[in-house]
Amino acid sequence: MDLRAFRNIVYLNLLLGCWLNSNSFASGINPYSPVVPNEVKFANVTFQLNDVTKYLVINEMKDIQSNRQVLLNTLEKATLFFPIVEPILREQGVPDDFKFLVNYHKYQSSVEKNGISEAGVFWCLDRQKAEEVDLLMNAQIDERKHLIRATHGAALCLKRNNILYNNWGATLYSLIAHKKIVNQLEINRKWANTSGTNNEYIALDSPAYMALLQFLAYKLVIEEEFPAFKSQAPKIVYEYPYSKGKSLNRISAELKVDLAVLNEYNPWLLVKNVPDTECQVLVVIPANRFNEIRVLSELSKKSGVPTKELGFPLLKRETGQAGNKGKGGIFYQINNLAGIQAEMCDNAVTLAYKADIPIKKFVEYNDIKENDLLQIGQVYYLESKSARASVPFHVVRNGETLWSISQTYGVKLENLLKNNRFETVQRLQRGRIIWLQSVRPKNKPVEYINMPDELEAIDEMVRAESDPELNEDLFNNTPMKVDTIVLVDKEKTAIKESTSVKATGNEVVLATKEKELNSSPLTQEIRKEETKNLNLPKSVDSNNTSSPVLKKDETESKTTPSIAPQSTNTLKDKTTEQGNFFYHTVRKDDTLFRISVNYNVTLDDLRRLNNLSSNIVKIGVVLKIKQL
Template sequence: MDLRAFLHTQFLVFLFIVLGSLDSRAAVDNDSPLVPYEIKFADVTFQLTDVTRYLVQTELKNIQADKSNLRQQLDKFNLFLPVVEPVLKEKVVPDDFKFLMIYNKYQSSIETSTFLENGVYWCLDREKADDVDLIVNDQLDERKHLIAATKGAAICFKRNQVLYRNWASTLFSHLADKKILTLLEVNKKWAENPYILLDTPAYSAILQFLAYKIAIEREFPIYKPVEQKIVYEYPYSKGKTLNKIALDLKVEPETLFEYNKWLNSVKVPESDCNVLVIVPANRYSEVRTFAELSRKIGLPAKDLGFPILKREDKLSKTKSKGGVFYLINDLEGLQADMCDIPVTMAYKAGISVERFAEYNDIKENDLLKIGQVYYIESKTSKASVPFHVVRDGETLWDISQMYGVKLSSLLNFNRFETVQRLQRGRVLWLQTTRPKNKPIEYIEMPDEMTEVEEMMVAGQNKNLEKEFILDDTVQTVEVKSSLKDVDLSSLPLSQEIGKGQQSQIMNKNDLASTKQELPKEVDLSILPLTKEIGKGNQQSKVTSKKEVPKEIEPLTQDIRKGNTNSVNLSKSIDRKQVTEGSVVQDEEQTVTWNKQNSTKNKPYSVEVADREENKNFLKHTVKKGETLFRISVNYNVAVSELWVWNNLTSTIVNVGTVLKVKR
């Protein structure tokens, strides 16, 4: 055979192989998008080499090959996004972190990546959960509760951003073990660097996440759900089983179990977590109605009668731009639908977005609640009923929307300087301003209202005990169960507090037993309570003259005369000599009267300083599980400022410690 012919044949074979490989590569490129050499995340830009770009491309191809799994990821991403985005926006976390909510790959070492437990959101392992005070025990696992996990992850992101000074490092610290970050010297190389080079497969945690992000970003714009669904947080789930909730709301139990894997016990425990119900958009109003009818705690909404909603088809005909219109408290209203924002609501209502925001006491960029009816004309300056009793979780804005009264009017009527958190059971004034000499009133609402509901239907009410506290103090309420057929019209706040709501006012003699329940408005110095005789000493209680032992009588006379010298009385008291009602001790009783703790009036300058301090500072009582960092995040202040304001000497704060926080 001719050598030239042989070489020519070899060349043709080689040419066909090269062309075939190019065609196959072109086919791959058509199936999956080309990965760019630079990928932006938050405020940083990741730069890829040929090797790392190939790794991202391979991971992207694997994700797209599993069509079924990709579809499930898109379903959850679409369902959870309206819940997650407001939390990230509130915590000022970059929007790109939203791709982490259902992503759960974790790089445990340089060579291997693993998956976290099934149902865990935001790649939260137990260590991260402990750092942000998420509860993980035999009853519940807040890492698997979408809302609780999202709030915890947002705190974790903010904390790590302060630590690493870079959102890319924050991302890497969330996806990989700390040993890997130390080994690669991430904090040293990446701190405050807007361009980050990923030049080694050791960054596989970020490379795999970038591939996932590209896949979701490419598919989500063309994704169409089979059925649009909404995440509804069922607020009356405490003490119930999932099967009972499914029966009450008429939903599938399997769906409840799938999206509530955070629950490890049979019944929902007492916690901040509520059962999440996945509701089809066309059943949202129906399920919310079932939810209100099913609740057993607090006064039923059906007895309250507000807001008064009436579907109005005439309005929808006159406004041809779409939307479901209502008459809400005899005012025109429009129901918020999926993806509605103030701009779209104003467009449907035919008004400006500024007016829509003004009518509903919101901002133009606020997120709207799906299914909520918003006003499209100005609310009234006062409600149709004089009073309202605050229930669990209600805010001033909720109450203003419920009765169709302006938020500014509520503030004026109740002498609020700013919008503040409300205490359960507080009586709010809705028509007139509460007089200065009128006490702030509270109604102690029972946990279970079955008997109360039956009495409301029968028109019977139980006995009320009355007591008044002078000045701007408190009136507390307690339901008794002895007498019947009480005429409510003869009692204060009877008909005004809504159907069947009852008030009771305590006796002055019982104030000492309720000292711990009094709000901040109470001036304890005017109450007939026992006096404190020194910060570290015991309180001396004088009940009657007969109960004062003879041995202590000279001391009490000295104190009455105003003797401010330090007096120490130390005398053994035999058990037999102590009468009933006295304080019994085995050894000695010591009563010390300290000069600095005497009940003299403060100088005027000190009183002025105290008033100025109360005006500029809030007081926060440390609760179980709270840290200085968590308190600083909640009040949007720096830890160093808390340190200075409270003269702290340690980063550890004990439960019950009262901290000053600047307004």
Template sequence: MKKNNTIRLTLLAFAFLIFGEAFGQVPQVPSEMRFADLTIKINEQARREIQADVDALYRNASYFQVKAERVNLYLPIVERELRAAGVPTDFKYLAIQESSLIADAVSTSNAVGFWQFKQGTAEEVSLRVDSQVDERKNIVASSQGAARYLKKHNAQFNNWMCALVSYQMGLGGAKAYFGTQYNGKKVVEVDRNFHWYFKKFLAHMVAFEAPTVMLASNSGFLEEVQVQGPTTLKALAPRLGVTEAHLKEYNKWSLRGNVPDDRPYSILYIKQGAQKSVPAIASSTQTQASETTYSPPARYTSSPPANPYPKITGNTQNSTQPNQIKANDLNAIKAAQNTRQENLAQEVGLKEGKFRRINDLGKNEKVQAGQFYYTEPKRSKAEAETHVVKPGETLWSISQMYGIKLSALKAKNRIREDRDLKAGMILNLQDFRPRNEPIPMVPANEYRRIVAGEETSPPSKSMTPKTEATQNPSTPSTSTTERNANRVIHTVVQGETLFRLSQLYGVSVDDIKKWNNLSDNNIRIGQKITILKP
């Protein structure tokens, strides 16, 4: 027995050493750091103090792993919203400091959510907080609010460090504390007497931009769709291929499981799989982007704003009444409210089973307000030749959009499950795709125009791409790059980072920064980046 105990203890010790190697290599605080557009110089006393905070964050390996998994899950969205608002993406570490990225975190002062807003402040930055919705618990909306708050305060200081401290002290408190000594300054010297909140932030920045964070193993990634209510998480769950409980877990902002109709709301859910080529978290030294997460979200409706389908004709003022409108030249009706299938079927004079078969509905699916439903059989092909898949769309929503039978849509494209859909895919709506021919992808520049609403109809066959960019949307197309013998001029698109460009062209991040005189890793959409050929 004593021998067995010795073996057991030896194995436990070995496991601890292996685990410690992965998660216990505590990153060290340097004497000089870059934050936003600032150079931060840290004296030795302050450096030791910040290092103690970093050590504390790494002390419990299992707790650190749990937090790192949340970081990998949420930070790509946080970074996207900060970049879109023109706020340095380094502020993403502030969300970790504030809430550990726990949606319903509540502080002792009754600050709530990912960015820890009190109700008054939340309303100042246009977040909805009432008995139905608390957008402080929505990672997209709250990150937009935090960006607005930080940008407004930075306008007073012209110094992002002061803006960060004002997040804790308020604008008046920060002005009283700093005065004007840092206004416009690009170098900040940190000593032991410097404000504790900024030193705590630097500790989080050092801890969570470290490569060890990459070791967190997520089983999926966050997918975002925008939903215009009125509807419920329960009704959305089967469309998104998840459970109602799953949607409630990742959408705690919906306090009663409802999605209001005043505007579109971001719905998040875990999509299974992994981004094999791109790590989910971005650091200030190697900034990565999740392709799926960064896709522009589409409203969850049967009629995307850039697409004229379904074509609605007839007495559209009475579209919720039977025998008034046609959708794609088929008799149809617009549901006036959420209800059961049998109710709408009875209203249009059909047996429930026939209504369900015509609209390819599951037996227990509810009729959704605002959705168009057919009252005569859909066709085996659509008027349009092809459709470009947008984020949040399903095979069912596409079949309803064009009045094509769901079985026909699946058969023409040799695709059976919604999980096989990818944003940017070009689906056939008329002809069958040849066996063993992969579904092509629209080039990145064309896809952006379609999602942004510049493309008014689906691409025709003549537009179907045949190039290498078709098979890999991340490959730069000639429409986004200008080439000559010695260099490439690349135009930055949404979701691209210096790290992504370095992988794309086989050069280092430091080289790109040097060639373009960049002082930090922040780049913006539309920016021209020079790449010299290696």
């Protein structure tokens, strides 16, 4: 045979093969033909199939394989969820095979009918099963849709059911089928482990077990495909630890992640801001961004948490080229000193370069080390801080440190240590009074003030969002009973008789002399139940005999958070001249402190002119700013 004849034979064979292949597809022959064994292992159970149930499993496997994109998405989520789920199951003593249930959504509601579980729910948990393991389901969150909380709940449910049925096969069926189905099919009687051995055999000889047959088909497909599956961009699930009080929009901006991805993996959150709960926001990120996300997470630790307005630091942005050395940077006046704001990727070296000062000076001014991580958005000093603050005391809040207090008031850290008789920097307890201007006398003990938990503000914010009527209640003037605690001279404190005043909530107002604590007005709001063990600073001037105790009328007028009168006319501009006063209409994102800075007036003057006893201002309210 010559070369030409050989080539012709090969060519004809290729044509014949292509023709046969095209005919097979045209005739509807499915190239995927799964092989299903007569026995399928699950945990320590062996499910035995007959011809009918085996046929049903094969058809289900073909259905799963027919939609390739859905299968790939399922495998993608398996690579994400299995590393989270496996340790929890192992810790609870649940067999590893149950991990295939985490993202399984088919559910048998009756003997004749199979359906799909509620969208976003993990582990096929219906409301009854979730309530049995104390998963929260309310207007704010649904823990069945939180991967980690749902997994802990499902593991507990599986352990309990295994004690009841003494059989992991029956336990599996109890999770993917309604309770009445399990009872109707007498699973507990038929599948009870009477042999006492570790190996159990269960015959699946009827289509009535359709929920189990569908799950076994799903498990066989995932087990077959998973080893060969490789994600294009490996991803991990990061549990963001500083979620409370923040919205997904804010977290998306802080961590530089896609908001759509956050929404996809956090369907458990039913309100805008994360309430005080054990659930943390889950962030799905590329594996190579893990270290970056951890850094951004720490930098965003305190942002977004509602706190009381201090009035410090005093910030004024430099406009134009003031302070700019032509090297970039955002410059401020902070507490009347030069400052620069840290941006993404900034460190001590880059900020010193932008400010055109030596690195040694920059770290000295800010009491930091050259390799310390800088907080994004924080304004750092470009001049030496002062030896004393403009107010005498500060009350420590959650998460505050001596360094953060020194930055807030522009006081050198060494002076804070000296004033408060600290030998080294140490952790501060919430409510401790920090001396900012002078050294605490040796014979004066360390003092504390009971302060409300910041998480109460988060809960109030979330409740107001989910209940519109609550938002209105915050501003009503319904008289209520509160306790007024007044400082007296020297080392004594006195509790004045309870008096009926108007207040914004269940709070006790601590009225002190105006020069005492953080900023003006110098009042502290504390929970009513915490007034028994109150320890207050004893620093009221003893020579002033007229100020220690407030009269009843004065107490009512100073503690009534009356809202400024609302204008009946719609103002076109933010500010208006009317009569002898300059007015401002409160807009979204306005705060009393921001308004005072914008118009160069003090918080005291704003509160006095508008009869305010707190920093809460409502959108649309018209405030008096100053006299013309």
